Amino acid sequence: MVPFLPDAQYQYFPIVATFVAGYAVIVLEEQTEINKAATALILGVLVWVLVGTGVDMTASEFDSAIAETLQNVAEVVFFLLGALTIVEIMDAHKGFDIITQAIKASNQRELLLTIGTLTFLLSSVLNNLTVVIVMVSLLQRLVEDEDFRMKLGGLVVVASNAGGAWTPIGDITTTMLYIGGQVTTVPLLANLFAPSFLCLVGAMGYELMVIDGSKPFERTKEVETEPVKGQALVFWGGLLGMIGVPVFTAFTKCPAWSGMMLVLGLLGLVTSLLHEPNDERYSLKGALKRIEVPDALFFLGVLFAVGGLERVGLLKEFAVQLGQLVPDESLVAIFLGFASAVVDNVPLVAATQGMYDLSAHPANAGLWNLITYCAATGGSLLVIGSAAGVAFMGMEKEVSFGWYLRSVAPAALVGYLLGVGGVLAQQSLGFSVSLLFASAGTQDWKAWK
Template sequence: MPDCFPLFQIGIVTFFLSSVLDNLTSTIVMVSLIRKLVPPSEYRKLLGGVVVIAANAGGAWTPIGDVTTTMLWIHGQITTLKIMQGLFIPSVVSLAVPLALMSLTSEANGSSQKSSSFLSSEKMAPRGKLVLAVGVGALVFVPAFKALTGLPPYMGMLLGLGILWILTDAIHYGEPERQTLKVPQALSRIDTQGILFFLGILLSVGSAIGVVSAVVDNVPLVAAAMGMYDLTSYPQDSDFWQLVAFCAGTGGSMLIIGSAAGVAFMGMEKVDFFWYIRKVSGFAFAGYAAGIACYLATQNLDLSLPTSLAAIPFISGS
């Protein structure tokens, strides 16, 4: 097995995980996994950088993969099918280029901590696969829920949470030692500070604080763009809105404080701001530039995901 193979494993898994969950959750899950499998080292930090790039790239091409794309989707600037068709290939490129460049470095090829069983699974809790499947299914169902009912997406999220709550209470009924696996216990571990951070950013978009914050985070930048340009200036699913979604998502990887995924990684691994600039930012910028070039090329050549995706129920109408 090539020495750099775990690099690609982590990147690919995070990319697709982020597309159906979100980049913040995916980063927390994958960094936690890395912390269990790899001892503290420069290589582990590098893998964390890969997670940030992959999570932001994977979250850019689906409406539920990133806060910014979700904002655009909720307010009608993009639709599910078009954003997936238009941004999937550029998002893949924005991950593939950094991975290819990183695989050529000595840090990726010379580490002695790597093992062939890098992604060997941890022992899953009883009936864990069922809970995982229902949870992911509930998230994937959100676009269909919005199209079917016309209700806001957060209502679909709450419905999924309710189903998970009932399920976990039922399967762990009469098992006091499994109380930590129920939804109430999970809710007690919510990152309230992170939620308040993004709420504060959104509330300050209209002020000078919001403008300054746009330099270091992608959420207020997208909110500002939505406030400056309406659908009469740029129609739904226009190149402008797709580029806003792509650039805000993948561009946040260039600085560790530029996205929720980066901030989570910095907090979990205690990564230094300047270490990230030295070791990761250059690769992230290369992927960002390659992704934009790919998007412009695909639009000129009319390349995208197969239009047969329109046959998937609810997607074409969302």
């Protein structure tokens, strides 16, 4: 018998056991010294092997399930590869120097506040995965002290997930609930900005208590070099292009990865016109050689494994059984936030959409506000709980599950609980906006992959 699945058949046990064992190896990467990308790939394939050989599915049903999962995962991986390559091209042109020179923070406290606030605002209009890639790349060019830089990177993960919770395009789960009609634009902004900001304030406040805020931070040593041709054009073109991807997705109905690839192609065209054909320092070809492919493979393996659990209904059944075990719906939403720190929040939110009917809980009801907040921010509690965390783990090689649990999770937990308190306080004081505002273009938004 599998926990939370009292009626499950025996064939589900090997799938769950394999998933738990694989995650354990990823968690214990520091102790086992086994590459997490290799573990993730093995885990992803083994889950589907067990689905194909141990679950009662016809060949056509299995082919359809694995193809649809692979498509969803591939879209995220292509999005990640596109964003990483764009950032690499921007960095090759010394583009991040434009921002690092503009940051006048003189000590750790000022820099932490600057980075946290900037990340929070950016992630409200830009996919949080992209924000983490850009901000961590910026930190790597700005902060020399590795420990402090990693601490800031962890805050970036928390701030990006918090910033994505209060706008329809900031986080994939928020977009899902927006498209499903559970939340609408104006009430979403009014109801979740304050709790999301409280999440940021809680995390930053905790970090400010554990660091020496007055201590000057060590900037990365700047090497005097010749200005790179097209520096400003490539940097601002790449950044504005990535910010424009949600708009492209909304109006063209094309998936997000295609918008990111369009930006990459245009940037590749610009660099081809700016530089000599054989100069790979600044070209698209050279950037593709320098990006870290293992990051994408780790992503692929983890998402592929989670997709297997989703396809056989384990994640939805988990959410339903949790709802039956916990009598209070608010507690269910809070627990789902904790669950999203371990497994993908997308299927968990999809399950809640099926659990609660709009006739009983109309759009912008308190339950939907709480689910929206918890699903978006709960993934910050563990490094593997969100796309932002997984990307951060890939970009900073010294970041492990254990390090994040010790160094970032306490701040993330404080922020998460403070935001939950904010949502509940708003509702109890009658400050929540529940009017059904018309949301222009709702049907045109695509799920933000």
